Amino acid sequence: xxxxxxxxxxxxxxxxxxxxxxxxxxxxxxxxxxxxxxxxxxxxxxxxxxxxxxxxxxxxxxxxxxxxxxxxxxxxxxxxxxxxxxxxxxxxxxxxxxxxxxxxxxxxxxxxxxxxxxxxxxxxxxxxxxxxxxxxxxxxxxxxxxxxxxxxxxxxxxxxxxxxxxxxxxxxxxxxxxxxxxxxxxxxxxxxxxxxxxxxxxxxxxxxxxxxxxxxxxxxxxxxxxxxxxxxxxxxxxxxxxxxxxxxxxxxxxxxxxxxxxxxxxxxxxxxxxxxxxxxxxxxxxxxxxxxxxxxxxxxxxxxxxxxxxxxxxxxx
Numbered sequence: 001x002x003x004x005x006x007x008x009x010x011x012x013x014x015x016x017x018x019x020x021x022x023x024x025x026x027x028x029x030x031x032x033x034x035x036x037x038x039x040x041x042x043x044x045x046x047x048x049x050x051x052x053x054x055x056x057x058x059x060x061x062x063x064x065x066x067x068x069x070x071x072x073x074x075x076x077x078x079x080x081x082x083x084x085x086x087x088x089x090x091x092x093x094x095x096x097x098x099x100x101x102x103x104x105x106x107x108x109x110x111x112x113x114x115x116x117x118x119x120x121x122x123x124x125x126x127x128x129x130x131x132x133x134x135x136x137x138x139x140x141x142x143x144x145x146x147x148x149x150x151x152x153x154x155x156x157x158x159x160x161x162x163x164x165x166x167x168x169x170x171x172x173x174x175x176x177x178x179x180x181x182x183x184x185x186x187x188x189x190x191x192x193x194x195x196x197x198x199x200x201x202x203x204x205x206x207x208x209x210x211x212x213x214x215x216x217x218x219x220x221x222x223x224x225x226x227x228x229x230x231x232x233x234x235x236x237x238x239x240x241x242x243x244x245x246x247x248x249x250x251x252x253x254x255x256x257x258x259x260x261x262x263x264x265x266x267x268x269x270x271x272x273x274x275x276x277x278x279x280x281x282x283x284x285x286x287x288x289x290x291x292x293x294x295x296x297x298x299x300x301x302x303x304x305x306x307x308x309x310x311x312x313x314x315x316x317x
Contacts, residue, residue, distance in 0.1 A: 001031040002045040002085025007137050008059055009076040016136025019120065020078040021051050023138075026180030026245040029082060030141055030155055032122075032133045033091070040093035044155035045082040046177050046243065048288065054079050083243055083286070086177070090151045094132070097123070101131050103148035111142055166248070169195075169241050174272045180245040181301065191273065194280035199239025199268040200224065202287055206266065207235070221256040222263065233262045236293070240269040243286070248303075254295045265293040 007017040023029070027047045033039060057077025097104070104123055111119045120140040126132045146156045157179045166185035167178055178184055186192035200223055204215055212226040212233075224235035236257065238247045247267060257263045271285040 001033070001043070002082050004082055005029065005047075005078070005080040005138065006054075006057060007078050008057060008073070009053060009078050014136065015118070015120065016134070016138050017078070019138040019140070020080060023047050023051055023080045025050050028155055028157065030152070031085065034133070038091055038093050040091045040097070041088065041149070041152055042091045043085045043087040044152075045085055046245070047080050048083045048245075048286075049081045051078050051080050053077070083177070086154065088151055088154060092149055092151045096150070097131050100148060100150075101125075104131060104145070107142060107144045107148060110144070167242070172242055174241040175243055175270045177243040178245065183246055183248045184240055184242055184244060185248070186241075191280050194273060194282050195239045195241060195271055196237075198271055198282040198285065199237050199266075202268045202285060203235060203237045203266045206287060206289070207233075221250075221252040231262055233264055234260055235264045235266055238265070238267045238269075239271060239285070240267075241271045241273055242269060244269045249295065249300070254300070257293055257295055261294070262292050263294070265290040 005020050005023060007013070007020040009017075009021070025047050028044055029047060030041055030044045033042045054077045056074055057079075058072050058074045059077070060072040105125065108119070108121050108123070111121065119142070120134075120136075122134055122139040122141055122145075123131050124134055143156075146152065166183045169184050169186045170188050170191060186195060200217065203224060204226075207215060207224070207226045207228060210228055212228045214225070214227045214232075216225040217223065218225060222234040223237040226233050226235060234256070236249075236253055240247075244267070247265075257265075266287065266289045268285040268287050271282050273280055273282045275281070
């Protein structure tokens with residue numbers, strides 16, 4: 001749990017497999033544990049990438065007809081990487097779920113009334129008396145359930161994704177997940193420098209391991225220049241102590257990436273830090289790379305505009 005979603009990609013697959021293809025980077029995934037401890041919702045994770053197709057995925061169908069087949073099948077598969085399991089302080093157990101049957105089924109009834117077709121609800125009533133988790137691999141989790149299910153608020157995105165105010169990293173614990181669309185900023189210059197340098201050092205290690213040579217630190221309008229397989233790649237590096245799905249770009253960074261290729265975007269987030277004898281010590285971090293990166297207008301959200309006051313050309317105001 002929390003490592004990845006993976007499901008068969010076959011023409012005759014069920015909807016619970018196909019839903020994996022609908023997950024997008026930044027989506028949150030809640031995890032139901034059915035064995036090895038208390039049954040129930042035990043935590044959540046964040047999708048760190050969009051679905052990709054793996055050419056070979058070996059799996060054993062678990063349904064009644066699937067179990068009758070001889071041995072496992074190997075097909076294409078849908079794969080979505082996840083950023084690790086965040087456990088709830090107190091899992092929502094299957095027994096606790098029975099005490100709020102009416103509220104949960106009320107949410108289901110309201111959704112069925114307001115939406116035509118299937119709603120892929122995560123729970124169903126078994127035998128007319130017991131509320132159980134759907135047996136499908138992946139289901140939809142309506143936001144309305146957060147209002148009736150206890151102990152799971154940590155998984156809820158309760159901050160507007162379009163918030164213009166960057167989240168300060170200084171007072172936040174490392175590896176806290178930040179909602180998609182929310183940018184972050186470090187106020188303390190010493191901490192900011194330590195995080196930025198740690199990310200750049202990790203980037204240099206990454207390209208060196210790839211066989212990169214002639215690594216040059218620049219800073220602006222991009223952070224690194226490196227020769228990989230004969231190509232001079234420019235690299236924009238971003239670092240954060242939090243788990244982020246949005247970064248802040250300057251106009252120059254966007255303009256340069258569009259004008260020069262190959263340019264990579266390399267992000268190191270979840271960097272852990274501590275202060276020792278007045279110094280900031282950094283460790284770890286999750287490294288992700290977007291090769292041949294060209295910022296798309298669809299993915300850019302304007303934060304500020306330079307506005308020329310009316311009448312400036314003629315001098316009349």
